[in-house]
Amino acid sequence: MNSSSPIRILIHGASGRMGQALLRLARENPALQVVAAVSRSGAAIDGVDVPMFASADLARCPSFDVAIDFSLPEGFDAVLAACKMRKAALVSGTTGLSTQQREALAQAAHTIPVLWASNFSLGVVVLEELSRRAAQALTGWDADIIESHHVHKKDAPSGTALTLGAAVAAGRGSAPHYASLRAGDIIGEHSVQFTGPGERIELIHRAGNRDIFARGALSAAAHLAGRPAGNHRLADLIFSD
Template structure:
């Protein structure tokens, strides 16, 4: 009999935490062993089912990991990310993280930790977004003189803008064109004058209602354009992708991995 992959969820008291626990419980050969919250959380020691129904019967939220685990899934906030990474390093377990808005120092710390544990960070765990990014990258490289714009829309409560997913797509496009996002990105045109410059990657943002997530990449040539769009209709797709990534990452050697590795799409 094959042992189950033991998963701990960090940021478990939030909406994504609930979705992750549901996905973990529903996935064969994966076992939910801990529901973790940030230090000082008012949910610490509360019964999970009191907040999330039957997602984890008789389990309590905890600030520390006491159960044996193979992988930690972190969907928290930048302010709590350091605690999640510290837990993974302390227990020498794999880390799957979808926390966005990280500082440059946090990214550096994350990559340094990959010398000790396997790490997979992604701004979006939708398998469709992974494919959209791949298609956009390849199309932008082939159509290097076409203008590129990225539009994204999310719910009114989203904190960062543009979304981490939009920035990741833009970064992939910039690299495909032998540039960097720092050199290419235009986040606002209100203060700009003059014509659009070659190589720019423009970003536009919509916030409102309960939009889960929409991303469109425009590649615009003379007399024609390509629009690549992904629409997420449920947070459950992100949770399912993260649990799939966790099952794939558990037990691997230390290093940095990507969603494309999980899907077998990496070059």
């Protein structure tokens, strides 16, 4: 890839809240060029001046270097297939993937660079690493993860909470306990708590808006373009420079 040329981005799930945030923020980055926006219907989006495509017409999209996917599990197979066919990278934040879809993603990593994350906040990337290190040092302490989201979020614990829980388990050898709250319009709050005799440590991340996730995904796409095939981690990409 010519380093002086913009990275060509396809946004899959463009009509959703994350998709629209990606479209808006990508315009602010001259290093990125959105060449196609894909939604279920392909209908025009107010204020969006990039080519729109319906999900069924994904194969007709122009060439791209990286697809950013924030859609639904029903649409994941098609965008993964498109990336494999185009030899393009895939950045995905789609949650609720089946075991078969996760296996397909792992297989695709043999031929293209892929990155799946439950949360693209750079702060959460740091929180994950801090949680692992704290758990490793505090193996005899209780470990709990408390997460809060808006009333419309269906999965509990959240995908981010489970990711943090995996980091805790990697550090101490056992999983933490989880507690979930669904209230109002909370965008996302996660607390990793370690409690020992007479003392407690809390590691907390609060999301103030959804733009933080879109910025993280765009940053991941910029870092992933041109990388070798493989299953990449957000932390490795963001903090490798």
